Amino acid sequence: MDRVEEILKAYMKAKISPVRMEKTPSCPDETTLAAYSNGVLSKPEEEKIEGHVADCYFCLENLRTAYLGDKLYREGNLPDSDERIINKAKGIAKLKTNNKHLKRNLWLFGTVLAFALSFIFPRYFVQFLVAALILGLKWVFESENARTLIMVLDSWRRHSHKKDEEIKDRIKNRF
Numbered sequence: 001m002d003r004v005e006e007i008l009k010a011y012m013k014a015k016i017s018p019v020r021m022e023k024t025p026s027c028p029d030e031t032t033l034a035a036y037s038n039g040v041l042s043k044p045e046e047e048k049i050e051g052h053v054a055d056c057y058f059c060l061e062n063l064r065t066a067y068l069g070d071k072l073y074r075e076g077n078l079p080d081s082d083e084r085i086i087n088k089a090k091g092i093a094k095l096k097t098n099n100k101h102l103k104r105n106l107w108l109f110g111t112v113l114a115f116a117l118s119f120i121f122p123r124y125f126v127q128f129l130v131a132a133l134i135l136g137l138k139w140v141f142e143s144e145n146a147r148t149l150i151m152v153l154d155s156w157r158r159h160s161h162k163k164d165e166e167i168k169d170r171i172k173n174r175f
Contacts, residue, residue, distance in 0.1 A: 023058050024056065024058070026052065027056060027058060028049060028052065028059065030062070032045075033059060033062055033063055033066070034066065036049045037063055037066050037070070107135050107136075107138045107139030107142060108136075108139045110131075110139075111132050111135040111136040111139055114128045114129075114131040114132035114135055115129070115132040118132065
C-alpha cells in the first residue's frame with residue numbers, strides 16, 4: 001500500500017508543480033509555428049507539429065499567444081498602451097532624428113569654422129584652408145544623395161551603355 005501512495009504522491013506532485021516552459025532543441029522555429037497557425041503546412045507536417053505541441057508547453061504557449069494576438073487584432077480590441085510609454089517612444093524617435101541632423105551638419109559647421117579661422121589667423125591660412133577642404137569633402141560624401149549618385153555612376157560604368165539605350169527606347173515607346 002505504501003508503494004501506491006508514493007506513486008500517487010509523485011503523480012500529484014508532478015501535476016501540481018509549475019509547468020516548465022523552456023525551448024528544447026526539438027522545438028520548431030517560429031516561422032514553422034506561424035505557418036501552422038495560418039494553416040499552410042502539409043498534412044504530415046501539421047501532424048508532426050501537433051504531436052510536438054501536445055508535449056511542449058513552450059510551443060503551445062507560442063501558438064496560443066499568436067492565436068489570441070491575431071484574434072484581438074482582427075476584432076480591433078487591442079489594449080491601448082500606457083501614455084508614459086507612448087511619450088517615451090516619441091522622445092526616443094525625436095532624439096534619434098535630432099542626432100542625425102546634428103551629425104550631418106557637424107561637418108558643415110567644421111568647414112565654415114576652419115574657413116573663417118584661415119582668415120582670422122593668417123599665419124595658419126593654408127593649414128586651415130586644407131582643413132576646410134577636407135571637412136567640406138567629408139560633409140559632401142556623408143550625405144545620402146552623394147552615396148546614391150556614386151552607386152548609380154558605378155552601375156553605369158560596369159554595365160554596357162547598349163542596354164541603357166534599349167531601356168530608354170522601351171520607356172519612350174510605352175508613353
